[in-house]
Amino acid sequence: MSTTDRSLAPDRTDWTTVRSDFPFLERRIDGQPVIYLDSANTSQKPRQVIDAMSTFMATGYAPINRSAYRMAGEATDAYENARRAVARFVNAPSADEIIFTKNATESINLVATAWGRQNLGEGDVVVLTHMEHHANIVPWHMLAAERGIELRWVPLTADGQLDLTDLDRLLDGAKMFSFTAMSNVLGTLPPVEHLCTAAHAAGAVAFVDACQFVPHNATDVQAWGADLVAFSSHKMCGPSGIGLLWGRMELLDSMPPFIGGGNMIDDVRLDGFTTAPVPAKYEAGTPPIVEAIGLGAAVEYLEAIGMDEVRRHEMELTRYALDTLVGRYGHDITIHGPTNLEVRGGVLSFAFRDIHPHDVSQVLDERNICVRAGHHCAKPLMRLLGANATARASFYLYNTTDDVDALADALDGATDIFGL
Amino acid sequence: MAGLEDLYREIILDHYRSPRNRGELPTPPAVRAEGHNPLCGDEITVFIDVDDSEGEGVVRDVKVSGQGCSISQSSASMMSQAVIGKSVPEVLAVVKRFKGMMSLDTGNDDDTGADEPTIGTGGDGAEHPLGDLEALQGVVKFPVRIKCATLAWNTLLEALDQ
Numbered sequence: 001m002s003t004t005d006r007s008l009a010p011d012r013t014d015w016t017t018v019r020s021d022f023p024f025l026e027r028r029i030d031g032q033p034v035i036y037l038d039s040a041n042t043s044q045k046p047r048q049v050i051d052a053m054s055t056f057m058a059t060g061y062a063p064i065n066r067s068a069y070r071m072a073g074e075a076t077d078a079y080e081n082a083r084r085a086v087a088r089f090v091n092a093p094s095a096d097e098i099i100f101t102k103n104a105t106e107s108i109n110l111v112a113t114a115w116g117r118q119n120l121g122e123g124d125v126v127v128l129t130h131m132e133h134h135a136n137i138v139p140w141h142m143l144a145a146e147r148g149i150e151l152r153w154v155p156l157t158a159d160g161q162l163d164l165t166d167l168d169r170l171l172d173g174a175k176m177f178s179f180t181a182m183s184n185v186l187g188t189l190p191p192v193e194h195l196c197t198a199a200h201a202a203g204a205v206a207f208v209d210a211c212q213f214v215p216h217n218a219t220d221v222q223a224w225g226a227d228l229v230a231f232s233s234h235k236m237c238g239p240s241g242i243g244l245l246w247g248r249m250e251l252l253d254s255m256p257p258f259i260g261g262g263n264m265i266d267d268v269r270l271d272g273f274t275t276a277p278v279p280a281k282y283e284a285g286t287p288p289i290v291e292a293i294g295l296g297a298a299v300e301y302l303e304a305i306g307m308d309e310v311r312r313h314e315m316e317l318t319r320y321a322l323d324t325l326v327g328r329y330g331h332d333i334t335i336h337g338p339t340n341l342e343v344r345g346g347v348l349s350f351a352f353r354d355i356h357p358h359d360v361s362q363v364l365d366e367r368n369i370c371v372r373a374g375h376h377c378a379k380p381l382m383r384l385l386g387a388n389a390t391a392r393a394s395f396y397l398y399n400t401t402d403d404v405d406a407l408a409d410a411l412d413g414a415t416d417i418f419g420l
Numbered sequence: 421m422a423g424l425e426d427l428y429r430e431i432i433l434d435h436y437r438s439p440r441n442r443g444e445l446p447t448p449p450a451v452r453a454e455g456h457n458p459l460c461g462d463e464i465t466v467f468i469d470v471d472d473s474e475g476e477g478v479v480r481d482v483k484v485s486g487q488g489c490s491i492s493q494s495s496a497s498m499m500s501q502a503v504i505g506k507s508v509p510e511v512l513a514v515v516k517r518f519k520g521m522m523s524l525d526t527g528n529d530d531d532t533g534a535d536e537p538t539i540g541t542g543g544d545g546a547e548h549p550l551g552d553l554e555a556l557q558g559v560v561k562f563p564v565r566i567k568c569a570t571l572a573w574n575t576l577l578e579a580l581d582q
Contacts, residue, residue, distance in 0.1 A: 358460050358489035358568065359428075366424050375461035388461040388487050417428050418490070 040394030082296030186337030455575030496572035
């Protein structure tokens, strides 16, 4: 397929054409283009995804897994095709191991609740890291409050990588190691395979929060050796409203259900119920059908370009951005996270002079430049950085070096206003 | 379209660069309240010392600490100036006025009577120059920033509740 062809000819992608697939980027405000640098937050959608969803809603929409008429069968096939596309995209051994959730946050809550209640009691240990998103912290805090589990935290090095010096000691006796595959604040790419191996050596389940990773890198859950992986659709050109959980079948089979209702049952009697096989077991109620169709189209879109190409493009952009911003502003800009691009994705959290990130973002907004300003749902990490907020520019396949230049130019405007 | 000059008025930048009444007060006699803007991570602590010795209570002193953007910090600074020396009912009236100004509703259901003090005119006009707080009016044109401007005021109300 085309993915293979492209990896043989890595310079073939025409990124201008890619950009023109995204209608949002054609918007003009006050005659000026929109410069979208907030993809770590959520990504824009290509026409292919928008068309697939609207065509399905217009002429293909019907219930799934419930009715005998042909149109319902077609809708079910389309929904299951999306599951197969996602499985292929992350190299899952079986499409049945892909569970559609509401979002990645729900995927993590599913594991914390279903697996946690079955396997964790007073004093049991769950290991997290200092650079987790709130979505991979709060569900565990809730479990700690409910049943007195102990949370341990893998610390960070000065340049924002995981400090693995004491990893074995931290994992000693742990039942779960849940960690991000890419920091949404620092862009750090931890050694996922190594962490999964370490978790298993300690007898712990390895759970990867891959929300930031999957949209930007070729993903192979089997090569990682992970047990469970959560990720989202809306960050990878797909719609919001649908998230993903992959898990080893043995584990998914053994866990109790999460949400009860229709579709997740085998039988219901007055005195109880039995569950449907995975994945239906974890998909109670009418699922996000249209969203699954859009997600399937997003996967096909990214596959046609090739995830190695996407990663290469973003590495070049990140290198260009680091060189441009530091070259122009020197010590006036502090960019957090690793400088080695081999272990960093296209996320730049920065402090600019002494201007508050909210104000930086406001000035950039005047030039239609969209960046995130705030704590990025990672307050423990922000405290470690000694900031209660940063501005964050993040890249995706549709960004270009022109976007970086626009960002660099616009920052001067902040200096003009605040005169610092 | 609203320009940045509507938001970043000179008086706002002045309060941001040189915030008034920064610091802390010993508790007791003062009370403290913390406010967070969960959206952006801004944190503010308001200390308020109310003299209850005669009747309705008079705000003897206010101090503000914490971190935040130019809008939240300047608003906190102006708030501290606007309430020091006022009686508690006067303070509540000012808060109401201010929050009314920060309201997106054009059909303001503001029922503040004419007898209530105008923002910034309480006490002697020289000490609290008229218009300082009104400089924040431009914030309404940037709805995302309204929470920045009201953070200190909501925190003040929490402190008064104690």
